[in-house]
Amino acid sequence: MPMSDKLRSQIDFIIACDREKQVLRQTFLCDDSRRENDAEHSWHMALAAMVLREYCPWDVNMEKVLRMCLVHDLVEIYAGDTFAYDAAGQEDKEAREQEAAEKLFGPLGEQGAYFRSLWEEFDAMETYDARFAASLDRFMPFLHNTQNNGRTWKIGPVTSDKVLKRMEPIRTAMPEVWNVMLDMVEESIEKGILLR
Amino acid sequence: MPMSDKLRSQIDFIIACDREKQVLRQTFLCDDSRRENDAEHSWHMALAAMVLREYCPWDVNMEKVLRMCLVHDLVEIYAGDTFAYDAAGQEDKEAREQEAAEKLFGPLGEQGAYFRSLWEEFDAMETYDARFAASLDRFMPFLHNTQNNGRTWKIGPVTSDKVLKRMEPIRTAMPEVWNVMLDMVEESIEKGILLR
Numbered sequence: 001m002p003m004s005d006k007l008r009s010q011i012d013f014i015i016a017c018d019r020e021k022q023v024l025r026q027t028f029l030c031d032d033s034r035r036e037n038d039a040e041h042s043w044h045m046a047l048a049a050m051v052l053r054e055y056c057p058w059d060v061n062m063e064k065v066l067r068m069c070l071v072h073d074l075v076e077i078y079a080g081d082t083f084a085y086d087a088a089g090q091e092d093k094e095a096r097e098q099e100a101a102e103k104l105f106g107p108l109g110e111q112g113a114y115f116r117s118l119w120e121e122f123d124a125m126e127t128y129d130a131r132f133a134a135s136l137d138r139f140m141p142f143l144h145n146t147q148n149n150g151r152t153w154k155i156g157p158v159t160s161d162k163v164l165k166r167m168e169p170i171r172t173a174m175p176e177v178w179n180v181m182l183d184m185v186e187e188s189i190e191k192g193i194l195l196r
Numbered sequence: 197m198p199m200s201d202k203l204r205s206q207i208d209f210i211i212a213c214d215r216e217k218q219v220l221r222q223t224f225l226c227d228d229s230r231r232e233n234d235a236e237h238s239w240h241m242a243l244a245a246m247v248l249r250e251y252c253p254w255d256v257n258m259e260k261v262l263r264m265c266l267v268h269d270l271v272e273i274y275a276g277d278t279f280a281y282d283a284a285g286q287e288d289k290e291a292r293e294q295e296a297a298e299k300l301f302g303p304l305g306e307q308g309a310y311f312r313s314l315w316e317e318f319d320a321m322e323t324y325d326a327r328f329a330a331s332l333d334r335f336m337p338f339l340h341n342t343q344n345n346g347r348t349w350k351i352g353p354v355t356s357d358k359v360l361k362r363m364e365p366i367r368t369a370m371p372e373v374w375n376v377m378l379d380m381v382e383e384s385i386e387k388g389i390l391l392r
Contacts, residue, residue: 047210051210052210066259066263143210
C-alpha cells in the first residue's frame with residue numbers, strides 16, 4: 001500500500017527528531033560521566049513532572065504538561081542548545097529558534113502548528129501548565145549539579161544569586177520544593193561546589 | 197526547612213532514574229553513530245505516540261499512554277535491557293524485572309505502586325492504552341533499523357518472519373502504519389539489510 005503524504009511527513013518528522021539525542025546540553029549526568037542530551041533531559045523532566053505534581057498548587061492539565069515536556073527542546077535540533085548562563089547566546093536565540101521551528105514543524109501542517117503552539121506556550125511561561133513545566137526544566141539541571149559536584153556551575157563560574165534567579169519559577173510552581181532547594185543551595189555553597 | 201521523608205524519597209527516585217540514561221539498548225541511532233539508551237528511547241516513543249495517535253482506531257487515554265511510555269523501561273535500571281530476539285534472556289526476564297520493580301518503586305509508597313501498575317499494565321498488553329503504547333515500543337526500533345542499514349537485524353541475524361512476529365501488535369493498534377511497515381520490510385529485504 002503506498003504511503004500517504006501525511007504519514008510520510010509524520011514518519012520523516014519522527015526520524016528527524018532522532019537528532020535530539022545528539023544535541024548536547026551543558027549539564028552532566030548525575031554521576032558526572034558525560035554530558036546529557038536533550039532527548040534524555042526531556043524524558044527525565046516529564047518523569048519528574050509525574051513525580052512532583054502534588055507540590056504544584058495549581059489546577060494543571062497533566063496531559064498537556066507532559067506533551068510540553070516532550071516537545072520543549074525540539075527546535076534545538078536545528079537551533080542548538082543555548083547555555084542558560086550565556087548572555088551572548090541568549091541574544092539571537094529567539095531568531096534562531098523561530099527559524100528552526102519553521103523548518104521542523106512546517107512540513108507537518110496542522111499537527112506541526114499544534115506542536116509549535118505547545119512549544120510557544122511553554123516558552124512564554126504564562127499559563128499554569130507552562131509555568132509548572134518550566135519550573136521542572138529549571139529544577140532538573142540544578143538537581144544534577146548537586147549530585148556531580150556542581151560540574152556545570154564551575155563553567156562561568158556561576159554564583160548562587162544567578163542560580164536562584166534562574167530557579168525563580170519554582171518558587172510559585174512548587175513552593176515546598178523551592179524551600180528545599182534553598183537549603184540545597186546553602187549546602188552546595190558550604191560544600192564548595194557553588195560560589196556564594 | 198527540613199525536607200519531608202516523602203519528598204526526600206521522591207527526589208531520590210528522580211536521581212536514581214538518571215541511570216536509565218546509561219542502560220544501552222541493542223538499537224543504534226538512526227545515523228548508526230552509537231547505541232541508543234532507554235531514556236532517549238522512552239522519550240522518542242512518547243513523542244511518536246503524539247504524532248501517530250490518529251492511526252489508532254481505539255478510544256485511548258493519551259495521558260495514560262504518555263505516562264506508560266515514560267515509565268515502561270524503568271525497571272531496566274536494575275534488571276538491564278533484554279534483547280527482544282534473545283530467547284535465553286527472555287526466560288528469567290520476569291523474575292529479574294519484578295525484583296527490580298520492588299527495589300525501584302518500593303520506597304515511593306502509594307505513588308510507587310501507581311508507577312508499578314502503569315508498567316504492569318503496559319507489560320500485560322491487554323488494555324487498548326497498553327496495546328497502543330506497545331505497538332510504538334515495537335515500531336521505534338524497526339524504524340531505526342530501516343535508517344541504519346539494519347544494524348541490529350544483523351545481530352542474530354534476524355529474519356523478516358521474526359521481525360513481523362515482533363511487530364504484530366501494530367497490525368491492530370495502527371492498521372495503516374502496519375500496511376506501510378509491510379512495504380518497508382519488503383524494501384529492506386530487497387536492499388539486503390534484512391534476511392527473508
